[in-house]
Amino acid sequence: MTTIDYDAWARTYDDTRGASPSVLEPLLDSLGPPDGRSLLDIGGGTGNFAQSLSEAAFGVSLCDYSPEMARRASAKLGMRVAVADATHLPFRDAAFDSAISVNVLGHVEDWRGMLREAQRVIREGPYVMKASTRETLNANWVMEYLPGILHHAPAHHYGGEAGIIDALREAGFSRVELGRVHYSEMIDGSLQALKHFPEVFLDDERIMNTATLKRLPPAELESGLEAIRRDYASGRLREVIARYEPLVREYGDGLCSRRGRD
Secondary structure, eight states: OOOOOHHHHHHHHHHOOOOOHHHHHHHHHHOOOOOOOEEETTOOOHHHHHHHHHHTTOOOEESSSHHHHHHHHHHHTTTTOEETTTTOOOOOTTTTTTEEEOOOGOOOHHHHHHHHHHHHHHSOOOOOEEEOHHHHHTTTTGGGOOGGGGGGGOOGTTTTTHHHHHHHHTOOOEEEEEEEEESSSTTTOOHHTTOGGGGGGGHHHHHTTSHHHHSSSHHHHHHHHHHHHHHHHHHHHHHHHHHHHHHHHTTTEEEEEEEEEO
């Protein structure tokens, strides 16, 4: 698996990525009324979702593993942010009313440890997490051309949705509510969003600004993209995408889970 240089990625991250309404709306629904409640954005990157939640009247704090991501988030939010490993958060127990993480599990090797830390730093909650799963990965037509994605997938994919739910309960979240994200735009620039807009696979700059493709060996990536572009030109790609549509309808483009403490 190719290692991602997050500080380098921070310099181009916002070129193609923002706070997707398809994710923000279920986040807001799950979090409940802001009422000035404090919220921690774990692994918040350059602060796109934190900015939107702050504008919605949450008292937002952000942490990220990458100093450059954190620096850019600080400039965007106009506040200090913490440079921190999600598995060792520099906050006291029950420091926040609630917390979120958006597409972060795949960037944390000890993702179960991250869930335990999220549980530790919130009070009643909720903690709302958006993540891809083994099921949503298998529902992505890009796998037809780049099956090696599975071999380079983050560890949390291998247990599927059931494994994530079990890990949440083991972390101390006894109440777990699940929902599914369905992208209607490409704003957050994730591979799950981009699959709905196959024309973007003709644009190297946009598609290479995704973690999933950054992890692939260059030769494997080049071969798969060449096949996608060939089938796009011939029209065959429409047939491939159609075969995956039942799975997309069943599993959506990501899992949005809301969980609380007793």
